[in-house]
Amino acid sequence: MSKNNDGPRVLIAGAGIAGLAAAISLARQTSIPNLNIHLYEQAPELLEIGASIALSPNGMRTLEKLGVYNALSDEVGFRTPSGIPQIIRHWKTNQVHSVDTHVNVPDPRHITTRFHRGHLHAALLEHVPRESIHLDKRTVRAEADHAGVSLYFDDGTSAHGDILIGADGIKSKVRQSFIPEYRLRFNGKVYMRSTFDASRVEGKVPDLPADSVHWWGPKDAFFASRLGKGQYTTVGAYSDPRSTEEVEKSVVWDQAGNVDFLRARYEDWNPTVKALTELTPHTKLYPNYTGDALSTWVLAPRVTLIGDAAHTHxxxxAAGGSLALDDALTLGLAFAHVFKATQTLSETDIQTALELYSQARQPHTARLLRIVHGQININSNQSDAENTLLSRLQNRPNTVWLSEHDAEAAFAATLAGRVYPLCA
Ligand SMILES: Cc1cc2nc3c(=O)[nH]c(=O)nc-3n(C[C@H](O)[C@H](O)[C@H](O)COP(=O)(O)OP(=O)(O)OC[C@H]3O[C@@H](n4cnc5c(N)ncnc54)[C@H](O)[C@@H]3O)c2cc1C
Structure with a gap:
């Protein structure tokens, strides 16, 4: 990707799921000669970081379209024996309340699959030349004008190119450079995530479910599932009434949590959950932030966003990984479409491609953000009562439009000037 210096130079800030997928998609979907792609990642090393991540059928199909076949195997990811994406159970009685279902997923490789985030990241990494990834490059600022784009890093160096893609996550510095007034809000939930070897719990927990299970309580929730490569995950989500400012001061994303707090929090839950918390060896904390939908993802001439930087849901x-992959596929399709028609990549062509990408993706993720913000309002107004829980369980939104979204069809609809039906 970065071997030849003659072609258009693409700068990607962030080499997470979205950044790597964008690099793969631009290289494989388009026929732009000598595309010169560079990724700038803040981490000094590409380690297996994070906890568990789920990909829905849309994400799994997109991995295949991107040619990332190594992530489709049963070894890397876990698919439930029943084929049910997740089962929702009551926190105390352990009774099944509802199940998510797949509607149109004929290929078993495309059903919801759960990975250690590091394993999915490593699978994508196999498709990106190492020399195109520049580590220890923390973006502090980005600039763009009609002539080109620039990234500035905290070590005092900078990079310059023709196209800039902000793939630097929910707290994106690229987004902040062009929309300084944009704010994230803590949405009242902190996730305590853990991944560990499945042998810690298998045969040791009464009624350990073979499937992936989400237990809902009046305020908190608990999730447990096998993952690929013999791993297991537990995720406790607890409500924290503090303000955004207070949480930002006290909890850093990915910081080590206190496993005793997890155990105390779920002490009164059903015996399966209680046993899982007792066997969970450690936790990492992820406070959950959201922000408003952006009206366009074209922030300046030649500049766009992708993944969590673009849609702060x-x-x-558990849609972030799949959405990032679909964003990446669509970005590649947009550039492929424009280049096929013009055989050039002028400033106007770049603008057209970025606008097409934004038009195909923004309405879909804006719909998700409307649901997310609606739920935050319900959650913050609710009492602890059991009947409120039952009502929430009964009124769970149907999100098949999200989990089985067809990004390619949505892009084709955009080209035809139509709104993709599931986005309506
Ligand atoms: C450390 C980590 C752990 C995560 N763990 C989970 C998890 O357990 N479960 C889950 O569902 N989701 C997790 N996520 C989020 C999930 O990966 C994303 O929601 C989704 O995959 C979309 O990916 P993304 O590439 O848009 O964002 P991210 O995955 O957040 O990737 C952004 C990338 O940009 C880099 N970056 C950020 N700021 C800068 C900067 N200023 N300069 C240069 N590089 C920068 C980050 O280091 C990262 O590599 C995690 C993200 C991270 C970064």
Whole structure:
């Protein structure tokens, strides 16, 4: 990707799921000669960081379209024996309340799959030349004008190119450079995530579910599932009444949590959850932030966003990984479409491609953000009562439009000047 210096130079800030997928998509979906892609990642090393991540059928299909076949195997990711994406149970009685279902997923490799985030990241990394990834490059600022784009790093160096893609996550510095007034809000939930070897719990927890289970309580929730490569995950989500400012001061994303706090929090829950918390060896904390939908993802001439930088939905519906992959596929399709028609990549062509990408993706993620913000309002007004829980369980939104979204069809609809039906 970065081997030849003659072609258009693409700068990608962030080499997470979205950044890597964008690099793969631009290289594989388009026929732009000598595309010169560079990723600038803040981490000094690409380690297996994070906890568990789920990909819905849309994300799994997109991995295949991007040619990331190594992530489709049963070894890397876990698919439930029943094929049910997740089962929702009552926190105390352990009774099944509802199940998510797949509607149109004929290929078993595309059903919801759960990974250690590091394993999914490593699978994508195999498709990106190491020499195109520049580590220890923390973006502090970005600039753009009609002539080109620039990234400035905290070590005093900078990079310059023709196209800039902000793939630097929910707290994006690229987004902040062009929309300084944009604010994230803490949405009242902190996730305590853990991944560990499945042998810690298998055969040791009464009624350990073979499937992925989400237990809902009046305020808190608990999730447990096997992952690929013999891993297991537990995720406790607890309500924290503090303000955004207070949480920002006291909890850093990915910081080590206190496992005794997790155990105390779920002490009164059903015996399966209680046993899982007792066997969970450690936790990492992820306070959940959300922000408003951006009206366009074209922030300046030649500049766009992708992944969590573009749609700040927090961890809602475990959709972040799949959305990032769909964003990446669509970005590649947009550049492929424009380049096929013009055989050039002028400033106007770049603008057209970025606008097409934004038009195809923004309405879909704006719909998700409307649901996320609606739920935050319900959650913050609710009492602890059991009947409120039952009502929430019964009124769970149907999100098949999200988990089985067809990004390619949505892009084709955009080209035809139509709104993709599931985005309506
Ligand atoms: C450390 C980590 C752990 C995570 N753990 C989970 C998890 O357990 N479960 C889950 O569902 N989701 C997790 N996520 C979020 C999930 O990966 C995303 O929601 C989703 O995959 C979309 O990916 P993204 O690439 O847009 O964002 P991210 O995955 O957040 O990737 C952004 C990338 O940009 C880099 N970056 C950020 N700021 C800068 C900067 N200023 N300069 C240069 N590089 C920068 C980050 O280091 C990261 O590599 C995690 C993200 C991170 C960064």
């Amino acid at each position: 927090g961890g809602a519906f």
